[in-house]
Amino acid sequence: MAKKSKREFIWLECKECGERNYRTDISVAEGTPKLELKKYCKSERKHTVHKIRRK
Numbered sequence: 001m002a003k004k005s006k007r008e009f010i011w012l013e014c015k016e017c018g019e020r021n022y023r024t025d026i027s028v029a030e031g032t033p034k035l036e037l038k039k040y041c042k043s044e045r046k047h048t049v050h051k052i053r054r055k
């Protein structure tokens, strides 16, 4: 394993309805960046706070 930057897949989960709307990856070496992000929730059709969900 010669990978330098460790990346981890995470989900962005809507805090209001619990829907996992986005999947992305973060660099673990830099630590968890932001725990909460404002994102568009498809099921609610508005912007809500999304929480980072690690596996």
Ligand SMILES: [Zn+2]
Pocket (backbone or CB within 6 Å): 014, 015, 016, 017, 018, 019, 041, 042, 043, 044, 048
């Ligand atoms: Zn939602």
